[in-house]
């Protein structure tokens with residue numbers, strides 16, 4: 001059994017670092033923390049040390065998704081399960097961990113979602129109050145992976161990583177919880193022709209945050225590509241928009257919560273025009289298609305050691 005707290009951090013590659021930083025700070029409402037020795041710009045959107053890291057790269061896309069474990073005791077069963085599945089978890093060096101306010105972290109390239117994933121425990125006193133700015137973001141919500149191998153990926157995240165299925169829309173997308181985190185989904189696995197980012201979500205406090213975002217995004221020339229609408233699966237009100245590189249980001253308000261014991265069974269929702277939005281908005285084809293490929297596994301930080 002492996003127990004999680006939540007999706008804790010997402011690393012993104014962007015093609016113009018300063019432009020992206022301004023967008024994520026001024027339009028999305030994240031806050032600058034610091035710049036890592038590896039050049040990553042760390043931003044926060046809730047009480048954690050940071051939740052999003054931007055790196056400059058030739059191609060934009062998902063670089064890494066990091067999941068916070070419940071406690072340090074979770075590493076042993078996790079590493080054992082990965083090992084039995086043929087994946088060797090690599091320790092992230094202590095310097096890098098310290099600079100990210102982590103006690104311990106491991107990294108693995110998960111070939112089914114085609115992305116680097118990390119598992120970590122934060123330093124005990126790293127959380128501090130977060131004062132929202134343009135949007136009352138409560139937390140980093142979820143990340144959805146696009147993969148041609150969706151069915152096998154769902155099985156891996158369920159059977160090896162101990163995530164739990166909440167709902168699926170046909171063969172197209174499966175929503176999974178970072179068990180025992182109650183929120184309907186901390187990840188999604190979507191079927192697509194290539195491995196790339198589907199979207200990253202930020203959960204907001206009020207429905208007004210979704211409405212106010214519409215005009216702010218318009219002023220910033222960010223394209224709203226789906227919504228506002230309501231997802232039948234999780235009951236969330238959503239708004240999807242593109243970052244300067246065309247990566248899909250989402251604000252959502254409200255989400256079904258599951259009890260740890262005796263949760264309802266996962267449902268299979270039949271795909272239909274209204275199965276992603278029962279308010280009936282039309283999705284722009286650029287929504288959910290990612291900009292570029294997921295970043296290739298890069299474990300070079302272990303060799304160089306990021307200075308704290």
Ligand SMILES: [Fe+2]
Nearest residue numbers: 142199201250
């Ligand atoms: Fe979402």
